[in-house]
Amino acid sequence: MTDVEKRQDRSPVPTDWTYAPAPESTSILTIEERYGLYIGGEWQKAKEHFTTISPRDESPLAEVAQASEADVHDAVAAARTAFKTWSKLPGAERSKYMFRIARILAERAREFAVLESLNGGKPIKESRDVDLPLAAAHFFYYAGWADKLEYAFPNRTPQPLGVCGQIIPWNFPMLMLAWKIAPALAAGNSVVLKPAETTPLTALLFCDVLRQAGLPAGVVNIVTGDGSTGAALVDSDVDKIAFTGSTQVGKAIQRRLAGTEKKLTLELGGKAANIVFDDCAIDQTVEGIVNGIYFNQGHVCCAGSRLFVQESIYEPVIAKLKQRMATLRIGDPLDKNTDVGAINSREQLTRIEELVEAGKEEGAEIYQPPCRLPEQGYWFAPTVFTNVAQSARIAQEEIFGPVLSVLTFRTPEEAVEKANNTPYGLSAGVWTEKGSRILWMAERLRAGVVWANTFNRFDPTSPFGGYKESGFGREGGLHGMEPYLTFDAAETFGG
């Protein structure tokens, strides 16, 4: 390169885009060798334990308690005792405990983010910039409701339910913990929460936040374990079950609670349609498609996993999408440059692989950008299937991985028809620059959340939840308070 070229910055285009490693340090963490159960504000010993690992390299992180039916019973009893005083506390006092939790979470956010990525496999930039800020914000938002419920429900007498059993998934462990615990506490309930089997560590670290906040013993209890612990919680003496997870397990819980007085909210699976019209802002749309399906490795119940592209713009959209996919950086979740991290578990990886095989067998065309996957750990390259039939398994079943199925349409009516052709109804996306069409589509899409010219946005003030087999009840916003309250006293108005 000549000096003139250098001055004019006409350096040749580099061919190697490899980034130097930029690992986030784990020195901020202290992980115990073995964890007990957090019951009644104390660590209780468990009889059995299992090893929790990091999906990035399958290395063991800690021994975690496998709570038995008796342990769950103890946790519910502790919550029942705590409920008596917690529910009588003035709302303003409950509120201040929750503000404390929000503040401490924000202060210790990096520690939580590193642990979240280590235990769950999600990229540090997502746990750092999305999960943890939102989790803290969620506590802050609901803290303010605790002493203002009479404004949320005018003419009603909101009362807490009692003990809430909460079962959360592994895709957003801390965020789901916040979505569950925050409104429950604001309402005056006590909680027994079961984190997901593969991602228990941040919930266990959260117990230390509760200690620092001085939350009265037993108001929040954390019991770790597998599905049998969850089932024991469903069957226990709780007043409400809140579950986020698969539709299959959600149905099993609904059956199990049939005929009981326990309240239930379910936030289940999805197969969201992300609909692209030919008048969309194409680059913005491609970013939205990528964010819709490759965010958090596609381990997102509201992921935009069915892409519907209007035929007239199909080729440029797919070309740009493939181009963009090739720039995604897949690898160490703790690397600050990583876009797509590790698949959460071997079990989930197997499920993704099985469905991708089914996609190939059913005749869809597969594309994966050239990328080097680490040798250890659980990995799956970002994948897009084109030429997908409506009836194909990859167009009907939730894959819960970085796998996009592309279908096409000609008219808005056809897009609506195809988008709604699913038992799910959690979310949907629409990309068009035409305002009236956005509202027309939003009106017709049978989904609890519609993102127009954006995707995968979340906020504590924004109600989230599904239609149809994606569940019932809302989390977030004023509407998210209702499932944690009872209004049984005098509900007839106007005579």
Added chain:
Amino acid sequence: MPRLPVKKTYKLFIGGAFPRSESGRTYEAQEQNVALASRKDVRDAVQAARSGQPKWASATAYNRGQVLYRVAEMMEARLSEFAGLCSGKEEVERAIDRWVWYAGFADKLTQVLGSTNPVAGPYFNFTIPEPTGVVGIVAPDEPALLGLVSRIAPAITGGNAVVVLASETQPLAAIELAEVLATSDVPGGLVNILTGKRAELAPWLASHMDVNAIDLTGADGLRADLERAAADNVKRVVLGKPDTQSLYEISAFLELKTVWHPIGV
């Protein structure tokens, strides 16, 4: 010689028409022969409800309010007939007033139940209530008329279509109500009413994969089994009250949809 009165044949109400049960069966209730609906009738009724629902939901809220008010007008005209089929005049009057009360809510519930949400970012974000779709109603036996109206009115005020299993022992008020609905500008298929054996029909309604919600107010001892069946497609289960009127009786049959859009130039 006194004139011999013309007796009514009590039939089902499906898709705006009055068919006999496809099974050809009847049973005796309140000293009348009443159609004994079958599983196939349940399925036909669900299909009619599914096709009738979108038009009703897309009508303007003002229009829906007017149609519901019209039901009250039509009932008022038949007050004495209804009085003979339930506990009496007072129950009919309360049922009529209940329609009027719900009619007035059709164009208000979105404002009361919806919200705009101040998200922390450059987005406009709002939440609106929408009908859940097709609602199955297992109507209570008592009060025969008011209990029925108290369950149907909130569901359709919210924009849903309904399939109702009328009281097994006191079904005549339900058929009388069907005749009112048929002459009240209520679109065909919006309300479908079946008479028959609750224990025979309710399981088919509760397990039907194209029913979005089920109201078990009149399910009594069947409740646990019906709730279990309802889980097959994650139905919303509503345990309402047989004599109440409330915004929250409407909202029990509603979904909440949240829409996001960026704000920018």
